[in-house]
Amino acid sequence: MSRKEVVKINDISKPVKRLVQLKLEDLMPLPPPYDKSGSEPPLTTPKPEWEETYVTELDGYIAIDLPWKPKTKEEEERLIQKFLEGLKKLTSRESNWTFLQPLLLSLEYCAKCQNCAEACPIYIASGRKDIYRPTYRAEVLRRIYNKYIAKKPGGDIELNIFTLMRLAELAYRCTLCRRCVQVCPLGIDNGLIAREIRKLFSQELGIAPKNLHEKGTVQHLKVGSSTGMTPKALLKMVKYIEDFIYEKTGKRIKIPVDQKGADILLIHNAGEFLSWPENVAAFAIIFEEAGLSWTLSSEPLGYDVVNYGAWYDDVQLARIALKHIEIARKLEVKKIVVGECGHATKALVVVADRILTDENRIPRESALPLLRDIVMSNKLNLDPSKNNFPVTLHDPCNIVRLSGIVEPQREILRKIAPMFREMVPHGVYNYCCGGGSGFAIMQSLNFPEWRNKVASRMKFKQILEAFKDVLDPKIPKYVCAPCSNCKGAIRDVLAHYRATELYNIHYGGLVELIVNAMVDLKEPYLDFLKEKKS
Amino acid sequence: MSYNIESIIFYTSYITFTIFIIGIIYKWSRWASMPIHLRWELYPVPHEKKAEYGGSYLEEVDWAKKTREVTKIGELKEMLEEMLFIKRIYLMNKRLWFLSWFFHFGIYLILVWFLALFLSAIIMSLGVQIPSSNPWAYFLYYVTLITGGLGAIMTIIGGIGLLIRRLSDPVLRDYTTWPDYLNTVLVLITVATGLAAWIYDPAFDLARKFMLSLVTFSQPPPLPTITTVNIALIQLLLVYIPFSKITHFIGKYFTYHKILWDDEPNTGQLDGRVSELLKLPLRWSAPHIRSGETWEKNAAGL
Ligand code: SF4
Ligand code: SF4
Numbered sequence: 001m002s003r004k005e006v007v008k009i010n011d012i013s014k015p016v017k018r019l020v021q022l023k024l025e026d027l028m029p030l031p032p033p034y035d036k037s038g039s040e041p042p043l044t045t046p047k048p049e050w051e052e053t054y055v056t057e058l059d060g061y062i063a064i065d066l067p068w069k070p071k072t073k074e075e076e077e078r079l080i081q082k083f084l085e086g087l088k089k090l091t092s093r094e095s096n097w098t099f100l101q102p103l104l105l106s107l108e109y110c111a112k113c114q115n116c117a118e119a120c121p122i123y124i125a126s127g128r129k130d131i132y133r134p135t136y137r138a139e140v141l142r143r144i145y146n147k148y149i150a151k152k153p154g155g156d157i158e159l160n161i162f163t164l165m166r167l168a169e170l171a172y173r174c175t176l177c178r179r180c181v182q183v184c185p186l187g188i189d190n191g192l193i194a195r196e197i198r199k200l201f202s203q204e205l206g207i208a209p210k211n212l213h214e215k216g217t218v219q220h221l222k223v224g225s226s227t228g229m230t231p232k233a234l235l236k237m238v239k240y241i242e243d244f245i246y247e248k249t250g251k252r253i254k255i256p257v258d259q260k261g262a263d264i265l266l267i268h269n270a271g272e273f274l275s276w277p278e279n280v281a282a283f284a285i286i287f288e289e290a291g292l293s294w295t296l297s298s299e300p301l302g303y304d305v306v307n308y309g310a311w312y313d314d315v316q317l318a319r320i321a322l323k324h325i326e327i328a329r330k331l332e333v334k335k336i337v338v339g340e341c342g343h344a345t346k347a348l349v350v351v352a353d354r355i356l357t358d359e360n361r362i363p364r365e366s367a368l369p370l371l372r373d374i375v376m377s378n379k380l381n382l383d384p385s386k387n388n389f390p391v392t393l394h395d396p397c398n399i400v401r402l403s404g405i406v407e408p409q410r411e412i413l414r415k416i417a418p419m420f421r422e423m424v425p426h427g428v429y430n431y432c433c434g435g436g437s438g439f440a441i442m443q444s445l446n447f448p449e450w451r452n453k454v455a456s457r458m459k460f461k462q463i464l465e466a467f468k469d470v471l472d473p474k475i476p477k478y479v480c481a482p483c484s485n486c487k488g489a490i491r492d493v494l495a496h497y498r499a500t501e502l503y504n505i506h507y508g509g510l511v512e513l514i515v516n517a518m519v520d521l522k523e524p525y526l527d528f529l530k531e532k533k534s
Numbered sequence: 535m536s537y538n539i540e541s542i543i544f545y546t547s548y549i550t551f552t553i554f555i556i557g558i559i560y561k562w563s564r565w566a567s568m569p570i571h572l573r574w575e576l577y578p579v580p581h582e583k584k585a586e587y588g589g590s591y592l593e594e595v596d597w598a599k600k601t602r603e604v605t606k607i608g609e610l611k612e613m614l615e616e617m618l619f620i621k622r623i624y625l626m627n628k629r630l631w632f633l634s635w636f637f638h639f640g641i642y643l644i645l646v647w648f649l650a651l652f653l654s655a656i657i658m659s660l661g662v663q664i665p666s667s668n669p670w671a672y673f674l675y676y677v678t679l680i681t682g683g684l685g686a687i688m689t690i691i692g693g694i695g696l697l698i699r700r701l702s703d704p705v706l707r708d709y710t711t712w713p714d715y716l717n718t719v720l721v722l723i724t725v726a727t728g729l730a731a732w733i734y735d736p737a738f739d740l741a742r743k744f745m746l747s748l749v750t751f752s753q754p755p756p757l758p759t760i761t762t763v764n765i766a767l768i769q770l771l772l773v774y775i776p777f778s779k780i781t782h783f784i785g786k787y788f789t790y791h792k793i794l795w796d797d798e799p800n801t802g803q804l805d806g807r808v809s810e811l812l813k814l815p816l817r818w819s820a821p822h823i824r825s826g827e828t829w830e831k832n833a834a835g836l
Binding site: 006008009082085086089092093094095097098099100101102104105106108109111112113114115118119130135139152153154155178181182183184185186187188189192202203204205206213218314315316318319322335349350351352353354355356357358361363365366368369370373400401402403404405406407408427428429 | 587594714
């Protein structure tokens with residue numbers, strides 16, 4: 001038996017170029033047909049010029065695509081000082097009441113039993129690399145806190161620039177799926193700790209991946225959408241989608257926009273308009289068919305329900321949530337319904353709940369229960385045999401484990417997809433798609449490689465296993481993922497392994513599948529079914 | 535009362551027990567008085583009607599208009615399963631579970647032993663002899679006998695096992711700091727001396743008499759050295775516990791009941807508390823934050 005070398009807590013401050021180097025053969029093996037060597041693309045090393053500007057000292061991958069690597073001793077010192085000031089704020093009532101109690105409890109009571117490690121898809125998929133243990137980054141932060149802030153005795157740690165740089169990157173090696181928390185006998189939240197570290201870096205040092213901050217929440221608040229889509233572009237998109245619906249279904253639908261006094265304000269993840277317009281269209285088809293009183297909004301932020309603050313910054317989270325509420329109030333709707341977007345559901349329905357006081361307390365719901373009620377009421381004329389191909393369901397962590405919305409999507413699938421099969425495990429014990437906490441949209445430098453190889457590996461394995469009896473490329477298969485970010489991650493992992501091309505595995509949302517079952521549609525709504533026929 | 539060693543530990547019993555109670559209350563109130571946090575629950579939440587598969591009230595259309603039903607029974611069941619059987623470790627790691635369960639269950643038995651001793655002293659002060667044919671005396675006599683011996687043995691087996699596990703696994707060793715070791719070692723030494731004292735006091739007659747003296751505030755019986763050492767260590771532990779991670783039973787109450795299972799929506803009942811907090815100034819200094827302004831102002835504008 002070969003003895004694996006342990007990367008110790010204190011190794012985080014080691015002045016070496018790379019703390020670990022991932023190797024393909026160390027990663028968790030994939031099931032057939034990806035079990036042979038050469039069946040997946042190799043790992044790459046970071047370009048030498050990146051190492052000058054970006055932090056590659058952890059595992060060679062770069063999540064924080066800012067040139068924040070200090071060049072001089074003074075810069076290093078300044079960063080460390082600032083970090084400590086931030087840590088003080090992070091553990092103070094005034095500046096961090098929003099998560100103070102969960103954070104301090106998690107710092108204080110971990111028994112270091114490592115029960116959580118086996119629950120973490122990243123740790124397992126990496127071939128059990130110590131730095132990806134749920135407890136690794138948490139213990140580093142705990143020791144820094146104990147030594148410099150709380151002045152408690154215990155494990156020592158050296159807070160040098162390597163510690164700091166690696167800790168920042170490590171905060172982005174966890175998808176905040178919180179699967180580890182479910183098995184912790186003490187309820188310690190290592191996912192939360194990862195998010196708190198991100199917060200410290202963002203709120204104090206202004207350091208966060210560009211796609212989350214600069215091109216994310218900042219752009220969202222300024223332009224109206226993190227995609228950069230302006231209200232004008234949105235209105236054009238709506239026209240396009242109306243034509244798209246006509247083309248697909250022969251139905252002329254007028255999509256209501258800015259209808260004051262409608263019952264429902266439906267807000268999508270704006271990424272849907274650009275990447276998956278068929279999802280937005282399907283919602284419109286279903287809502288119209290069901291005779292709902294609903295509207296979209298063309299106000300800035302009113303057409304983009306994402307809230308990247310949920311992943312790294314409480315202030316941005318609150319700003320965006322309040323904007324969404326303000327728009328709903330102006331439109332005088334009865335409630336906000338969040339489209340197929342997991343983190344937006346959690347952010348607006350769950351996390352923001354307590355800061356929405358008085359007249360801001362507008363009901364907010366996920367679209368899934370509403371869709372379930374529509375499908376079950378038989379308002380739509382559906383023929384399940386139109387969905388006569390294997391379908392499996394991906395559970396978005398934010399909707400399922402973190403919001404408790406588990407059955408509605410299943411009830412729908414059991415009704416409309418005769419070949420529906422579950423992944424193992426599923427429901428509240430699901431595995432993250434690998435795109436959680438912003439990973440799906442962090443597309444710069446070599447980070448997508450890490451996501452596809454490590455973060456999404458467990459999900460890809462589950463998908464292959466769910467379809468193991470129908471891998472034959474002649475049989476089309478569908479991974480239903482009712483969340484934009486999950487779809488993004490699954491799209492990328494299927495492409496990385498060429499699973500669509502080689503094994504006919506497709507992905508998409510839930511509403512597309514519902515519309516595909518509508519009796520009065522002559523052509524299949526899902527494109528891959530059409531291609532097959534021609 | 536003469537000033538021998540027995541009388542010293544007699545008096546310190548009251549002092550250390552008082553410190554313990556005050557310490558525990560302090561610890562508890564420190565967590566209880568923390569500001570309300572944003573919602574961060576994790577399903578399954580056992581008081582939900584649909585807890586069996588992890589569902590919540592958010593599965594309902596118009597949930598805000600419906601009355602929310604919760605089952606405290608579900609929560610109680612989950613709590614007991616976790617407390618008595620440490621279910622979460624059982625499901626993940628059987629070997630660790632075996633050791634951890636022995637250790638904790640042994641400690642529970644020792645706590646029952648203390649309670650039995652205390653009750654024994656009470657009925658003795660009312661004139662009942664132990665052992666005797668009085669049904670209460672009979673019951674308490676055997677409860678003391680069984681819980682004391684079994685509890686100590688289980689705690690020691692589990693505790694030594696846990697220590698060996700920590701010392702022999704390079705990862706666990708790396709994560710464990712000296713206060714972590716100290717906790718286990720202190721408990722182990724205390725229980726071990728208790729076990730040694732048991733040899734001189736197989737039916738716990740002396741222990742009962744000492745407890746009786748505490749309850750009636752009267753002259754303690756003469757004690758063998760090992761028993762004195764044991765009592766002194768128990769007192770040391772009492773003082774130490776509130777300042778150590780042994781209070782994780784308190785932490786666990788809060789992580790579960792006040793965070794992971796706290797899915798109560800704000801229907802106005804929290805507005806007062808939250809509005810207060812929103813008035814606190816933010817001190818963060820990143821460029822996108824208006825440092826020094828309140829949360830409220832920060833959230834409302836760019
Ligand atoms: S987080 Fe929980 S499960 Fe993980 S090591 Fe700490 S106590 Fe154990
Ligand atoms: S939250 Fe998820 S990804 Fe992060 S450490 Fe826990 S199990 Fe791993």
